[in-house]
Amino acid sequence: MEQVSPRTLSGFMELLPERQVLFDRMAEKLRESFSLYGFTPLDTPLIEASEVLLAKGGGETEKQIYRLTKGDSDLSLRFDLTVPLAKYVALHFSQLSFPFRRYQIGKVYRGERAQRGRFREFYQADIDIIGDGALNIINEAEIPSIIYRCFNTLGLEKFVIRINNRKVLTGLFQLLGIGDKAGDVMRTIDKIDKIGKDKVFELLTDETGIPEAAARHIIDTITCHDERIAPLDKLREFQGQNELFDLGFQELSTVAQYMTAFGVPETHFKVDLTIARGLDYYTGTVYETTMTDHPEIGSICSGGRYDNLAGYYTDKKLPGVGISIGLTRLFFVLEDQGYLNDAVLTAPADVLILPMTEDLGQAIRLATVMRQEGLRVQVFSEDKKFKAKVAYADKLNIPFVIFLGEDEISKGQVSVKNMTTGEQTTASAAMITAAIKAGIANLRAGMPIKEPKK
Amino acid sequence: MEQVSPRTLSGFMELLPERQVLFDRMAEKLRESFSLYGFTPLDTPLIEASEVLLAKGGGETEKQIYRLTKGDSDLSLRFDLTVPLAKYVALHFSQLSFPFRRYQIGKVYRGERAQRGRFREFYQADIDIIGDGALNIINEAEIPSIIYRCFNTLGLEKFVIRINNRKVLTGLFQLLGIGDKAGDVMRTIDKIDKIGKDKVFELLTDETGIPEAAARHIIDTITCHDERIAPLDKLREFQGQNELFDLGFQELSTVAQYMTAFGVPETHFKVDLTIARGLDYYTGTVYETTMTDHPEIGSICSGGRYDNLAGYYTDKKLPGVGISIGLTRLFFVLEDQGYLNDAVLTAPADVLILPMTEDLGQAIRLATVMRQEGLRVQVFSEDKKFKAKVAYADKLNIPFVIFLGEDEISKGQVSVKNMTTGEQTTASAAMITAAIKAGIANLRAGMPIKEPKK
Numbered sequence: 001m002e003q004v005s006p007r008t009l010s011g012f013m014e015l016l017p018e019r020q021v022l023f024d025r026m027a028e029k030l031r032e033s034f035s036l037y038g039f040t041p042l043d044t045p046l047i048e049a050s051e052v053l054l055a056k057g058g059g060e061t062e063k064q065i066y067r068l069t070k071g072d073s074d075l076s077l078r079f080d081l082t083v084p085l086a087k088y089v090a091l092h093f094s095q096l097s098f099p100f101r102r103y104q105i106g107k108v109y110r111g112e113r114a115q116r117g118r119f120r121e122f123y124q125a126d127i128d129i130i131g132d133g134a135l136n137i138i139n140e141a142e143i144p145s146i147i148y149r150c151f152n153t154l155g156l157e158k159f160v161i162r163i164n165n166r167k168v169l170t171g172l173f174q175l176l177g178i179g180d181k182a183g184d185v186m187r188t189i190d191k192i193d194k195i196g197k198d199k200v201f202e203l204l205t206d207e208t209g210i211p212e213a214a215a216r217h218i219i220d221t222i223t224c225h226d227e228r229i230a231p232l233d234k235l236r237e238f239q240g241q242n243e244l245f246d247l248g249f250q251e252l253s254t255v256a257q258y259m260t261a262f263g264v265p266e267t268h269f270k271v272d273l274t275i276a277r278g279l280d281y282y283t284g285t286v287y288e289t290t291m292t293d294h295p296e297i298g299s300i301c302s303g304g305r306y307d308n309l310a311g312y313y314t315d316k317k318l319p320g321v322g323i324s325i326g327l328t329r330l331f332f333v334l335e336d337q338g339y340l341n342d343a344v345l346t347a348p349a350d351v352l353i354l355p356m357t358e359d360l361g362q363a364i365r366l367a368t369v370m371r372q373e374g375l376r377v378q379v380f381s382e383d384k385k386f387k388a389k390v391a392y393a394d395k396l397n398i399p400f401v402i403f404l405g406e407d408e409i410s411k412g413q414v415s416v417k418n419m420t421t422g423e424q425t426t427a428s429a430a431m432i433t434a435a436i437k438a439g440i441a442n443l444r445a446g447m448p449i450k451e452p453k454k
Numbered sequence: 455m456e457q458v459s460p461r462t463l464s465g466f467m468e469l470l471p472e473r474q475v476l477f478d479r480m481a482e483k484l485r486e487s488f489s490l491y492g493f494t495p496l497d498t499p500l501i502e503a504s505e506v507l508l509a510k511g512g513g514e515t516e517k518q519i520y521r522l523t524k525g526d527s528d529l530s531l532r533f534d535l536t537v538p539l540a541k542y543v544a545l546h547f548s549q550l551s552f553p554f555r556r557y558q559i560g561k562v563y564r565g566e567r568a569q570r571g572r573f574r575e576f577y578q579a580d581i582d583i584i585g586d587g588a589l590n591i592i593n594e595a596e597i598p599s600i601i602y603r604c605f606n607t608l609g610l611e612k613f614v615i616r617i618n619n620r621k622v623l624t625g626l627f628q629l630l631g632i633g634d635k636a637g638d639v640m641r642t643i644d645k646i647d648k649i650g651k652d653k654v655f656e657l658l659t660d661e662t663g664i665p666e667a668a669a670r671h672i673i674d675t676i677t678c679h680d681e682r683i684a685p686l687d688k689l690r691e692f693q694g695q696n697e698l699f700d701l702g703f704q705e706l707s708t709v710a711q712y713m714t715a716f717g718v719p720e721t722h723f724k725v726d727l728t729i730a731r732g733l734d735y736y737t738g739t740v741y742e743t744t745m746t747d748h749p750e751i752g753s754i755c756s757g758g759r760y761d762n763l764a765g766y767y768t769d770k771k772l773p774g775v776g777i778s779i780g781l782t783r784l785f786f787v788l789e790d791q792g793y794l795n796d797a798v799l800t801a802p803a804d805v806l807i808l809p810m811t812e813d814l815g816q817a818i819r820l821a822t823v824m825r826q827e828g829l830r831v832q833v834f835s836e837d838k839k840f841k842a843k844v845a846y847a848d849k850l851n852i853p854f855v856i857f858l859g860e861d862e863i864s865k866g867q868v869s870v871k872n873m874t875t876g877e878q879t880t881a882s883a884a885m886i887t888a889a890i891k892a893g894i895a896n897l898r899a900g901m902p903i904k905e906p907k908k
Binding site (some may be wrong): 039047073085139314371378 | 457459462467474495496498502503506520521541549555561565589590717766767769792800802803806813815819824832835
């Protein structure tokens, strides 16, 4: 038979079983957390008509798109979960209730240049709240509080959610007489974390054509936290001169205040005026989330407030707020930095039953009873040497192995070996089942992330 | 703003929230069931190199494929989960333990002609057990027993798993002197359910060139159950004349016998010699599953034994057995036939809190406490009339609504309305939380399928 060399495409994550279990655990914890806040799950097609998906158009996105022709149809793979949400809400508007709160965890596609830690197929985990005509500011505080809970539930401790408000920035630029260049200035200062103040100053003055005094003023203001000045205090001096600024300031203060009410401790969020987000899309509150010990990784969870979700599809005004976790990249980073919890039970079974008799009837019946108790059980039915059977359990990290021979069957008993301690016990099936259930409870409860001790 | 009309591609399922919850519940129940039998979850890319995915080649498949070019790469979307599994096992062979038991629930793509109930993007839910060099026959009985449990857990009661063995058929054809045409005969008799005996007889004699006596003999044998003769009894008369037949007969008897040991009641499986499966791929046991009240729908879950999973990628001999549920089509059929359980709680939240004060602090704190108890809680923070707020809960079928006004807060109490009974109660938050937990336990426990009473 002519053979083809098996391979997986570069930029496409394919995990080994133990890692897959951890990844799935992370996704499951996110689903649970999102559900606790009243979000409903959605699942939209991966493929859409190009005309629909690219309604907004735009350079970078379009270059990265996976596009194909099938019959007469011009099709594209989704590059995020926001555009499909916009389509969904516009299309099914009359059958939805607003505010519409949905989460979606799904794969998206971007043909980026392949490099370590960059993916072309990757999961995003998104939550959004969409209003019909209006949406209360409270939602802008709730969203990051959900993210706080999510990361906590995953086991991540050292992170900071950074918030800002684009109205504050735009108002500030207007005050400084450079309101017409707000978009460019926003995109430039958004890079300050990566390229530093001096380079941003250079870009603002040389490329964007901002007067030196204004550029200096902007940089000093947005980096006031370097001087240990609370950004909200710093902003107070600009109040009462620009309507947009005042509105943004009020929103930012409200969000910060309610985040505390929502239970986000002060250690885990801060107002940071350097957060601008590159996208024009956002109109108010914006978020980024940084791992405290690894700022170099950039934001692991970002989003913000937008005034009009689906303007390309409908005249209805649909303001919203949302946030997105780049799950595949986050998982890659966590593994890379040694943040995955190896103590989590990733074995495919809790118990491996090794039948020592020719007839497997007893082993199968025992397995059925144990499954009814919620245990994950495999009966090993291959014809192998005893040693090879135990090695199989060992290699897969199956925590308990049951031996079932003539002896045990005739006495109505079961022998079990705890593969971690090596301890071996013989007792009734009911007692062994109870003991195993107790034994694995801890293993199952583990969180997928465990931060390394410094 | 120039607008594009939002639409979803034909043949791509996109569900409304209530239906999505039921679909997800089905998938979750399948995952749980598969896990209880020691299967590990896998997730492989949706896109593979065309060269890898189409290694086997083959007409129909290739015509239906979604294929695209990105840069220099010739790429294809997967059309099933078996080829990606073959690639995965060949690629990661040295890091896996055998027998390798995996499940995968994922989307696959086939550009079939659009028609009602046919999908181009659809979920398959697959389980496979792969051996390294050998695989015990027991696995061929375990697979349908898992499917039995799966459908039971979903709430489906009236179905029959039909099993056969291709060695029996091939041996029988050899005995009748038409062994060289086994493949053609197999594909023809596989259609007997759809087109009937007479048409199959015609096709066998006219098109395949089978002598009339042999064709008659084949049809009489495989449809012996019509004459109320047990297929295994009928087959006994052919024993001892053909080695392949004898092996197949022994396998079929063993599988049938062990299915009983695995707990599949006689009402839910039968040996049916007309099941052949069109694919050459299968080499022994084959399965189909029919809904008893809707045989016209065809098989909702099919599979079988194969001797060599990954011959296109590796010299290793990897025999296996697997089965696949076409989840999207099944869901469509269930909905179409009124088999979905409308009593299942599909609301995005268990409780909606309506704060009656300007400050939402108390409402938020109450929500946090209730979430810690596992309740799914939404705080309604939009500025709407009281009636509109209650209507929101009503439309979303949220079962409990909490009113939190000055009065309640000052007394340290909470008022709750059971939206089903209309009953309203005021008590401490702890008592209300307990009452709601009890109230939703039933709703949550419901199975996604409920067969209509005849």
